[in-house]
Amino acid sequence: MKKQLLSILIFVLSIKIAVAQTGTVNLRGKILTADGQPAWGLTLSIKNSKNVAYTDREGTFRISAPAGNSVLVIKSGVSSQGKEVAINANADKELEEITIKEKSYELNEVVVTGQYGPQSMKDAVYKVRSISAEKIKLRAPTNIQQILNTEFGFRFTNDLTLGVSNVEMMGMSGRNVKILLDGVPLVDRSDLKEGLNQIDINTVERIEIVEGPMSVVYGTDALAGVINIITKGKTGYKFRVTARMQEETAGDEYEALDGLGSHNKNISVNWQNNGWSAMAGFSNNTFGGWNLPDKTATSAEVGNPNYIFWKPKDQYLGNVRVGYGNNKFNIWYRADYVNEDIISRGGINPNYTVVTQKYTTDRLNNQLHADWTLNNKLSITMVGGYTDLRRKTTTTLYDFATAKESLTTGAGEQDIAKFNAALFRGTLQYKLSNKVSVQPGVEINREGASGQRIKGSPVINDYAVFASAEIIPLSGLKLRPGVRFINNSVYDAPVAVPSLNAMINLDSDLDLRLGYGRGFRAPALRELYFDFFDASHSIMGNENLKAEKSNSFDASLTWNAIRREGFQLNSTLSGFYNSFFDRIEYGQYADDASVTTLINVSRYKTTGLSLDNTLNYKNLQVNFGLSYIGRFNQLTEDEFQEQVPEFSWTPEFFGNLIYTVTKLKGSVSLAFKHTGSRPSYQLSSTNPQPQLVKIGSFTWTDLLFNKTINKYLTLNAGVKNLFDVTQLTNTSVASGGAHSSGGGTVPYSYGRSYVLGLAFNWNKL
Structure with missing residues (x-):
């Protein structure tokens, strides 16, 4: 094919x-x-x-x-x-x-995610948030997490055992969030969205976020919504060279250019002429770890659950893009490669040996896009993608007595897990009239995996046809019905996934959006076929898992409150409700209570409200508001309905400010978010009654300065995590997952960091 x-x-x-x-x-x-x-x-x-x-x-x-x-x-x-x-x-x-x-x-901001083509945000039926290139640049980020960290509705969790992070969006975990790179799904080896931080931030043009199920358009995983990371394309110049170097402390730890701290280097070259364009870039991100144990620390000291440290990480990222385009036809190919090493060094054992684990990820993403406008009514879009992902675990034992290093032989200590995924999606956009447009499409997905912990070499084939329409039955009313039909080679997929969205222009400055979507999430290969048994783990996959399904409702009211010369204020009030069925969670294996497996539980829900305001006044841009997100308490399905509320709520307050100082050719960026405590209810072996437990609140703030030195050089400096958040209090008494523990604290960051960077830009028309 x-x-x-x-x-x-x-x-x-x-x-x-x-x-x-x-x-x-x-x-x-x-x-x-x-x-x-x-x-x-x-x-x-x-x-x-x-x-x-x-x-x-x-x-x-x-x-x-x-x-x-x-x-x-x-x-x-x-x-x-x-x-x-x-x-x-x-x-x-x-x-x-x-x-x-x-x-x-x-200007009316333009978005592409979920749309028939580039469309102004005001005219889009879906509620889309966009993080612009300017905002990304002013945040001086080293990864995607640092951009989304202060966006409302987002929360990150960190697995320090594996050295990776996971994202939560609108109260739902990362496995319910679809991550796209230029519209192509980003493949991960598990339900953690670790690939989100394996994208070269220097290639990102902007990020578009669609809340709510997008399963009709994008298939599995898009229950909570979609994060579409859109990369840079043509530059508008015949030739461009850019370079960036940024140094950052990790808390109060830092070594210049290498070692402790965070060190980021990038160079990229762009060319275009007569419709042809090409780009190549390379980046290196090095993180020296934080609060690492001393080389003389014992294994007991390093293994103490109260001792928190962040593992060193080294990334090499490369990307190329080549394409051709004119008024009616556009085709381009892009490849992104990342090599990532995470080092975990243990303490000295009583027999004077040290065990060191190295986790190596090699990821190659390929994508091919083609758009053909046949006339002003008909256009065709085709997307092809292929991803190859390998995660290698290498465990070595160093013996101080003999000064020799050898590979260990324990279960899972030497392992290569391989994952690959192929995608083809083709859509046709046809404008029947000024009031009706249709978009039929077909999508084919193939996923494969192999490894010591994966049973056999399983392959999942997924075939789907989908169609949607954009209908304007009345002036000021736009409808977007859609449906997706699915056939899967392994699991019992829902036969049809429908959706219906509407936008109503109540007047020239007031827009109402309403939406319903049926979402689904296919069981991942790892959930179906992953087995891991050693001294510390007894985890078994479940080949009989069913797909997660959801019914989701959302509404938003956008008001262009004030639009005058030099002053603009927009406000959006939003609400959502999601009800999940057959949710996939860890549980006890029916035939052996000592074995953990994955099961379909009956119900889960999330709901919430948000108020998002954007104010622009001359050289000042401010985005501020609040959100209030409720998560379902599973115990209400047992005999504790009267003792436990249906939802536990967490508030958020956020603000992002950019002020341009024209005379100094610079700007100030302040990003702020306060996240309230996260309550839930648990049972314990010592108390059969539900107990209220909480993960503590925290406030995250970044303050950064950006200064144009001349037409070639730009300087950025500032402070991230101004209030020095490192760990969150946690009153839980139960385990939260395979690599987490209850009680104590929850690791969130390595503390306040100081940033200094320099960017170079040279263009030729």
Whole structure:
């Protein structure tokens, strides 16, 4: 199938190139906002013609135009302006940069996740949050977690045994969150979303977040929502070289350039000409660990559950992208590779030996995209992806008496787990009329795995057809019904997954969105076939698991409260309710209580409210609000309904501020989030009655400064985790998972860190 798809794409590309060489006159240029940002998603047309185009992420465009004098019409969604241009026959014309009168925040932001094509956020049926390139740059992040950490509804947990983190979104764990890289699912070896922090942050253009089930469009895992990480594409320049170097302490621990602390280096090169573009980049992220045990520490000291330390991590990341595009056809290929090493050194044993474990991850993501606009009513989109993921565990024993190092022979101490996944998704967008558009599609997924802890070499094939429509039955009302039909080779998938979304324009400044979705999550290969037995673990997969299913409802009311010259205020009030069935959780094996396995439990629910406000005033941008998220108490299904509330609630208060100091050519960024305590109810062996337990509250704040030195260099500096959060109090008395323990504290961070970085940027038009 891969060869056939590639042959079709090459054939189509050849046709389009041939068409492009038959004397078409192209008009090219770049459009900037009044504050110098790329104006993305603007609609361009040639007056008195049917030629239409859109500016890309860098504000660049390419549109066909007749020879002679023409008028280029630029529509920003806020205003419209025309520019006269004179074009010679059979000679492409490059325009000087065009600046529109609106600032970047005054434009209607454009989103792509879940849409038929690039669409303004105001017109999107789904409620979409977007984190822009500017915000990402000002946060000086080293990974995705540092960006999402202060976004409302997100919470991260850390597994210090394995050295990885997991994300929670709107009260649901990471296995219910779909992570996409340019619309292609990111594969992980387990239900932890560790791949989220294996993406080169230097390649990220922006992040789009859709809350609520997106199973009709994106299939399994998209119960809580979708995080779509969109990478950088064409730059708008013929040649660009960028480089970045950033040094950061880990708490009060730091060694220059290497060793303790966090050290980040990146270089990337971009080129484009006559529709062709290419990019290559390389990054190295090194984390020296934090609070590491002394080399003379004993195994008893290192193994003390009250002793918290973070493991060293080293990442090498490379990426390439090559593509061709014109007004009607666009094709590009991208590859991302990461090599990650996590080192876990034990203490000295009584026989003067030391055990060291090394976890090595090698991940290669491949993706091929093609978009073909046949006419102003019909377009085709095809996406192909292939991921190869390997996780290697190497355990060595060093004997001080003999000064020799050898491999250990215990269960699971030498292991290579291999995972691969292939995807093809094709969709057709057809505009029947100004009031009805349809999008049928087909998706094929294949997942495979092998390893010492995985029974056999299992493969899961998943086939789906789906369709949705966008209908405007009345002025101010937009409906988006959809359905997905599924056939799976292993588990009992739901036959059909429906959804219905609506957007109602109550008036020009007030929009109401309503949605219902049936979500599902397929059991992962690891959940079905993973067996792990050693001195500390007795875990067995369950091949009889059923898919998780959910009914989800959401609503949001967006009010453009104030829109005046230099001042803008938008507010969104949102609510959601999710009811899950056949939720997959760890439990006791029916035939042996000493063995842990995975089972389908009956019910789980989440619900919540949020208020999100965005204020822009001259050089000040502020995003602030609150959320209140409730998680279902499982004990209410037992005999404790009257003693335990149905939901336990956690509040959040958040604020993100950016202030641009024009005279100093710099800006200040403040990101703040206070997360309240997280209550739940438990039973213990010593007390048969439900007990209220809590994970403590915390406040996370980042304060960063960004200064343009000259046209090539930018300096950033600041403080992350200003209030020095390291551990959260925990009154739980029960185990929370295979690598966690109840009571004591919950590790959250390695403390306050200080940042200093320098970025280089050179462009050639």
